[in-house]
Amino acid sequence: MTFRLVPGQSLNENELSELMHVSRTPVHEAILMLKEESLVDVFPQSGSRVSGIDLETLNEGLFLRLQVEPVIISQTAGNLTKEQIVRLKENLEAQETAALQETYLDTFFKIDDEFHRMIYEFAKKARVWRAVRSVCSHYDRVRYLDAIDTKANIQIFVEEHKTIYSSLLSGEIVDFDFPKFYEGHLATYRKHFRQMLEKYPEYFNL
Structure with missing residues (x-):
C-alpha cells in the first residue's frame, strides 16, 4: 500500500518470517489475505509478488x-x-x-x-x-x-x-x-x- 514493497517485487515467505520474527504460517496466511485484496499475485510453485495497480x-x-x-x-x-x-x-x-x-x-x-x-x-x-x-x-x-x-x-x-x-x-x-x-x-x-x-x-x- 505504501510502496515500501513496489509492484512486481517478489515476496519470499522465509525472508519475511525472519524479518518480522514470526513463523512462516502467519506470513503465508497474510499473503493469502493480501491476494484476496488484489494486492499480491500468487503463482503456484513459483512464489508470489506485489501486484501491479x-x-x-x-x-x-x-x-x-x-x-x-x-x-x-x-x-x-x-x-x-x-x-x-x-x-x-x-x-x-x-x-x-x-x-x-x-x-x-x-x-x-x-x-x-x-x-x-x-x-x-x-x-x-x-x-x-x-x-x-x-x-x-x-x-x-x-x-x-x-x-x-x-x-x-x-x-x-x-x-x-x-x-x-x-x-x-x-x-x-x-x-x-x-x-x-x-x-x-x-x-x-x-x-x-x-x-x-x-x-x-x-x-x-x-
Missing part, C-alpha cells in the same frame, strides 16, 4: 465511493449526536497534527480513513464501509503514490475534511454542488495521473 479495479473503487459517500453524508448531516461531533472534531485535530509531522503520510492516511469510517458508522452503515474497503485497495495505492510523488500539501485535505465536518454539523449540503466537491476530494490524483503512468509504467497493469 489494475486500472479497472482503481476505477471501480473510486466509482463506489463517489456513489455511496455523498448519499451517506446527506442522510447523516444534521443528525449527529454530541458524542459523534466530539469524535469527528478530535479526528480533525489529529489530522492537523499529522500534517505537521515529517512522517505524516502513513499517519495521516490512517486518520483520514478513520474520519470516513466514522461517518459510515454514524449512518449505521459500518458493513457498507467494510464492503467499500474491500474494493478500494488499488484506489488507495494510487492516492498514496500521488501524495508521495507530488509532495502533496496535506493541509488541503484537512481543509476539505473540515468542509465535510461543517456540512455534517449543519446539514447544509444543498447550498453548493456537494457531489462535485466530493469528487474533487476523492479524485485529486487525476490531476497527475498521466504523469504517474509515464513515470512509473512498471507499477501499472496496462
Whole structure:
C-alpha cells in the first residue's frame, strides 16, 4: 500500500518470517489475505509478488465511493449526536497534527480513513464501509503514490475534511454542488495521473 514493497517485487515467505520474527504460517496466511485484496499475485510453485495497480479495479473503487459517500453524508448531516461531533472534531485535530509531522503520510492516511469510517458508522452503515474497503485497495495505492510523488500539501485535505465536518454539523449540503466537491476530494490524483503512468509504467497493469 505504501510502496515500501513496489509492484512486481517478489515476496519470499522465509525472508519475511525472519524479518518480522514470526513463523512462516502467519506470513503465508497474510499473503493469502493480501491476494484476496488484489494486492499480491500468487503463482503456484513459483512464489508470489506485489501486484501491479489494475486500472479497472482503481476505477471501480473510486466509482463506489463517489456513489455511496455523498448519499451517506446527506442522510447523516444534521443528525449527529454530541458524542459523534466530539469524535469527528478530535479526528480533525489529529489530522492537523499529522500534517505537521515529517512522517505524516502513513499517519495521516490512517486518520483520514478513520474520519470516513466514522461517518459510515454514524449512518449505521459500518458493513457498507467494510464492503467499500474491500474494493478500494488499488484506489488507495494510487492516492498514496500521488501524495508521495507530488509532495502533496496535506493541509488541503484537512481543509476539505473540515468542509465535510461543517456540512455534517449543519446539514447544509444543498447550498453548493456537494457531489462535485466530493469528487474533487476523492479524485485529486487525476490531476497527475498521466504523469504517474509515464513515470512509473512498471507499477501499472496496462
